[in-house]
Amino acid sequence: MYVCLCNGVTDKEIKASIKEGATTMRALYKEHNIGSQCGKCCQCAKSILNDELIQIAEAQVQIQVA
Numbered sequence: 001m002y003v004c005l006c007n008g009v010t011d012k013e014i015k016a017s018i019k020e021g022a023t024t025m026r027a028l029y030k031e032h033n034i035g036s037q038c039g040k041c042c043q044c045a046k047s048i049l050n051d052e053l054i055q056i057a058e059a060q061v062q063i064q065v066a
Contacts (some may be wrong), residue, residue, distance in 0.1 A: 003044050006037035011048055018052040025049065 001011050009032045017031050028034045028045055035042040 003048065004032065004034055004037075004041035006041070007033045009034060009041070009045075014045055014048050015052055018049060018056075022049075023053060 003009055003011050003014060013032065014028060014034075017028060022028055022031060025034065025042070025046060028049065029036065034045045
């Protein structure tokens with residue numbers, strides 16, 4: 001799904017960036033220009049960022065427990 005219509009950025013591209021190490025909206029902005037035009041994508045992008053970071057943290061906890 002397109003998150004940023006102005007720059008043609010999809011949720012898959014955002015998730016890939018997060019898996020490669022982007023952990024802030026600033027990092028997503030630098031890579032994809034998220035929020036540089038109308039700004040309507042920021043809330044959705046932030047939600048994806050938070051969800052992905054939670055999943056990464058939970059996976060790390062499971063590895064440490066095992």
